[in-house]
Amino acid sequence: MHSYLGDLGLLRDRRFALLLSARTISMLGSAFAPVALAFGVLNLPGATASTLSVVLTAEALPMVVFTLVGGVIADRLPRHRVLMAAEFLMAAGFFALAVMMLTGWTPLPALSAAAALSGVATAVAFPALTGIIPEVVPEDRLQTGNALLGLGMNVSRVAGAVLGGGTVVLFGGGWALAVSGAMFAVAGVMVALLRMKPGERPGGERHSVLTDLRDGWREFSSRQWIWVVVAQFSLMVMAIQASHGVLGPLLAKESLGGPAAWSSFLAGEAVGTIAGVLVSLRLRPKRPILVAVLFCLPGALPTALLGLDAPLWSIVAGAFVLGVCFDVFGVLWMTTMQREIPAESLSRVSSYDMLGSLMFGPIGLLLAGPAASVFGIEAALLGCAGIVVLSTLASLLSPGVRNLRAPEPKAPLEPASP
Structure with a gap:
């Protein structure tokens, strides 16, 4: 018989608590991002719906292009380091967007390049996250771990949608993007604090990327x-x-x-x-x-x-x-x-x-x-x-x-x- 109290006992595990906190904060940053990016771009001088479309496309395309490569990277390298790098890459992309909007220097190629960084980071983060959970959570508690991670991320989606809109209204899209970047950076630091045992890291013979994909x-x-x-x-x-x-x-x-x-x-x-x-x-x-x-x-x-x-x-x-x-x-x-x-x-x-x-x-x-x-x-x-x-x-x-x-x-x- 499973009990909710027993499920919550998983939170006493330091590594799981760190991973849960990191993913919750990262998802809060992701929930901030769409509102902040959309209204930040649309409020730029001379911006149109086409401008926003270009920036969003620049963010979305790398998610597709780099997804398979992200899976290879996460199977080759220690997954907590891959996930940490993805969080910091996401932070860099949103900090760059925030700086451009706050300073008024907003050429479309530069905005698109910064948005593309977040797309690459998302493509790398998802496969690494899927693989790292069994390294942190015991096999008999995998479903509990996935559910608790889902709870944190779902609450963040709701809170982020509300708080993100309020931040944009009160302070503007640039500052909202800076808040998003800060959340990703904090999440990256938390993932860096994970102490993975050497036996839990993926290893084995190295092959070409195409061989790994095959x-x-x-x-x-x-x-x-x-x-x-x-x-x-x-x-x-x-x-x-x-x-x-x-x-x-x-x-x-x-x-x-x-x-x-x-x-x-x-x-x-x-x-x-x-x-x-x-x-x-x-x-x-x-x-x-x-x-x-x-x-x-x-x-x-x-x-x-x-x-x-x-x-x-x-x-x-x-x-x-x-x-x-x-x-x-x-x-x-x-x-x-x-x-x-x-x-x-x-x-x-x-x-x-x-x-x-x-x-x-x-x-x-x-x-x-x-x-x-x-x-x-x-x-x-x-x-x-x-x-x-x-x-x-x-x-x-x-x-x-x-x-x-x-x-x-x-x-x-x-x-x-x-």
């Missing part, structure tokens, strides 16, 4: 449950990006009451992610991937309710359900990967996971506007909900998804006699 692909593609769910998520993310990024705000503007209504939707989803941690701490399914995929089905609920012109309260409730379900999925998925993938390949496999899951997202954003014009906003939203449902049901056809079982819990060792 070996990582072999680990990824040889497990049906991984590539099937990643393919499912590539379609789901495409649909959710379209509905959350374009179609939902359009409908909110036309018939739900504008920005306040859409803020309620996002708040409902954010609160759901926090509540989802409580579920994921207790849930110990024998078939974790099957249960994780089943939790994706309710993810279509808020998009379908938007398409059906349902009352706002029900749409917000649907967003809450989405937040709960996606958080549970994330914890079960991450824990299963950490248990099933060899430690020396884990970061590379997670980089393929990240790349595959996100690669169709920009397509969803690109097609959302034309789809709304041709079919109408409501019909396009219902189409997005249908993609979520159909892609999830299709993944359930996979024996690998249905049949993968969690390892049996180990019996506690008898204490040695004095």
